[in-house]
Amino acid sequence: MGDFNNPYTVRQCSKCQENTEYFCESCLNCIPKHQEICYTHHNNVIGECCKPCNQIRKTMNIIKTEVIFHRRALLAETKSDIKNCKTLFSLFQSDTIKKSEKLKNLVESNLCDIIIKHRCFNQNIRMNKLLHIIQSYEQLYEQSAMTPVQFLLSRNKNRFNKLKTIHHLRQHSLLLMSKSPCKKALTDTLVEFQFKEGGKRCLQKDALLNHTFKITDADVCKHISCVSSDKTCVSDYYNNLVLIHSAGETIHKLKNEKNDFLLGFHTAGCKRDIFFIDKDFNIMKWSYEMNATTIVINKTDINLSWRPECVNWSASTETLLVGMHNKYTMTGKVTLYDRTGTLTKIITPGWFKKPGCIIQNNNGDVVVSDIGLPGAVVGTGHGGRHRFSYRGRLSGLNFLPRGICADALCNILICDEETHTVQMIDMNGQFLLHLLKRPSGILAPYSLTYNMHTRLLWVGSMNNNRVCVYRFITNLDDLTEKGTPQKKEQRRTNHEKYVSTFELHLSFKLKDIRNCHHISYVTSKSVWVSNNKSNLILTNVYGEAEKNLKDVYSGYYIGYGLHTVNREKELFYIDKNHNIWKEPLAQNTTSFVFIKNTDPEWRPQCVHCSLITGDLLVGMYHVHTSTGDVTRYNNSGQRILTAQHDNTGLEIYRYPNYVIENNNGDVVVSDLNAVVVTDRGGKYLFTYTGHPPGSGLKPRGICTDTNSHILVCDRRTSSIEIIDKEGQFLTHLLEDRVNIPHSLCYDVNNHNLWVGYENTNEMCVYRYNLQKAALDDAHPPRETVRLLYTRVSNMDTDFD
Incomplete structure (x- = not known):
């Protein structure tokens, strides 16, 4: 920019000869890098602007759009506070005056009492000195068995024991005050007066x-x-x-x-x-x-x-x-x-x-x-x-x-x-x-x-x-x-390292079924599976159907996790009339309706039997409000509680497709576009929406391992995502764009992960284990398939 003594000129539009903006001479003579537009003819590009002018313009733009608004916002709040101050203070003024008068009276009365005790204390000291002098004279000149002073001391012994020796009045004044009801009222009144430190007024940073x-x-x-x-x-x-x-x-x-x-x-x-x-x-x-x-x-x-x-x-x-x-x-x-x-x-x-x-x-x-x-x-x-x-x-x-x-x-x-x-x-x-x-x-x-x-x-x-x-x-x-450099440094240092073993154990083709939407574990060699054709099949590891239940549900109005197995290996499933049936595993036994649906507006979408308590968790969907809940039933079919809202009273479920219970008692739901987790009592904990945060999630089957980690099939990435019990992302498994993982089941005894697919009738069983890394990063252990990854805490700076 030129100095302040240089003349200034006006750039004019070449079409209408109207003024555009004022520029200094150095701006007009600088190399044409930045173009300005005429206010009247927006398509007529004229004039140039130097780099310092651009920087000043950016600064002015920030002042106009951010700084001025922040000041106005703070000023508006301050003016509002000033108007409310008089009203708010008037509510406490009378109460403060009463307390101050009460405090004044208490202080005066206690001060008088303290002065009296102080006088008694001084008199006691003087009297003891005089008695000491008399006693010394008595020892010298009196030789009788009972002297007058001894007689006086014996008569006043109990009274002198009641007098407490006070070394310093300031140290023991509160002790004396606490002995009297009036002085205790004084301390209680003083406690009522509370003072808070003032802080700098700032704008809110959250929604x-x-x-x-x-x-x-x-x-x-x-x-x-x-x-x-x-x-x-x-x-x-x-x-x-x-x-x-x-x-x-x-x-x-x-x-x-x-x-x-x-x-x-x-x-x-x-x-x-x-x-x-x-x-x-x-x-x-x-x-x-x-x-x-x-x-x-x-x-x-x-x-x-x-x-x-x-x-x-x-x-x-x-x-x-x-x-x-x-x-x-x-x-x-x-x-x-x-x-x-x-x-x-x-x-x-x-x-x-x-x-x-x-x-x-x-x-x-x-x-x-x-x-x-x-x-x-x-x-x-x-x-x-x-x-x-x-x-x-x-x-x-x-x-x-x-x-x-x-x-x-x-x-x-x-x-x-x-x-x-x-x-x-x-x-x-x-x-x-x-x-x-x-x-x-x-x-x-x-x-x-x-x-x-x-x-x-x-x-x-x-x-x-x-x-x-x-x-x-x-x-x-x-x-x-x-974020700031300090936050970046914190993200680099605040992490934990894990090693995951994931290797194929066996695979087989399912007979009489084309895909697998859900798996319920029975034994290490048999599972219940279901597809999108209303069939429910008990299959072994050879792909042979040991039991086949056909046309048990409607694929248009039901979720994917429609069946589950309890600790006694009994099957529960949702039929096409939205009733929950119980199917014993033993032969020559008759299935029966365990829970009958009496409310047509609420439809069960998914079920899960808790291996910890034996309760039955049912994910429900409301057809009119397009929201859901999770209802817990005991082993007699009686409703215990229902989880539906967060701590603000807003709905947390939209369309529950799968529901499970974690080892720590949390209830995990594979909902539409999210994984929602509550505790055993129905208190909302968190919602997981994919990695990176906000990238979107299309969850399908879910399960949990022995470390309470949550495994979920994500149709968007065609992989299995692993998150911890707090909802922090850990890693991806099976990132296969050809076969899309759709259903999961975890064998806690053998650490086997059963995986069913959306577009094929093949089922795979993997050896799976996840532990914190005990070895050095430079020398990771070697196995058939091993994934080394880092879980970084506080990666997401977004807010909900």
């Missing part, structure tokens, strides 16, 4: 659940539009609009039933009106206070080859953004209208296929959630310049973006239907963190909106009609997954 509710007039929450601080508009599966209060009560409902799939088809406009796309692809304005709808943009004004898919009202520019899709060319574009419906601009970047949701960020960027395949979140700047295309955190993994929104720091929040997470990226499309990973209650986050005034994030579910409202303010330096 904290503010409140949650269910929408009574909607089955799902496909899209959310924030109308005001206390009103929100949501849409259901059939595109009906429901205006609700912040607690979920319905204010108005507008029918807009449409077969076409539209995601972000409504938005809150100016004066609390709601813009939406109707079933005829007209863009309407709904004035809910007057309960009237008017056409803003008629479909005849739109090219027939282009259809509106999503809308968003930008309050900063008072512009209506419309995401368009051409079904013939499979391309998308963005058109801008004013509040009267007049077309002002067309942005045709060609960077996305089918817009699902559209927003305008605080920095002016237009961000589109592209629901075409492959999915992406595309950001464009002024004039339609491409800024970024975010295609998910991990390459090679499907990315299905749905609802999007932006917070006050210009960060972009995205619902990913593939991994059931809410991801956060910055304004440049760089991944920051997983804000939510399969959150309880929602289970499948689908829609988002952020209220700039209340700083609340609304998250809706496509799985049910529940909406959760979170409060969060993010400090990017602390929440990025890169």
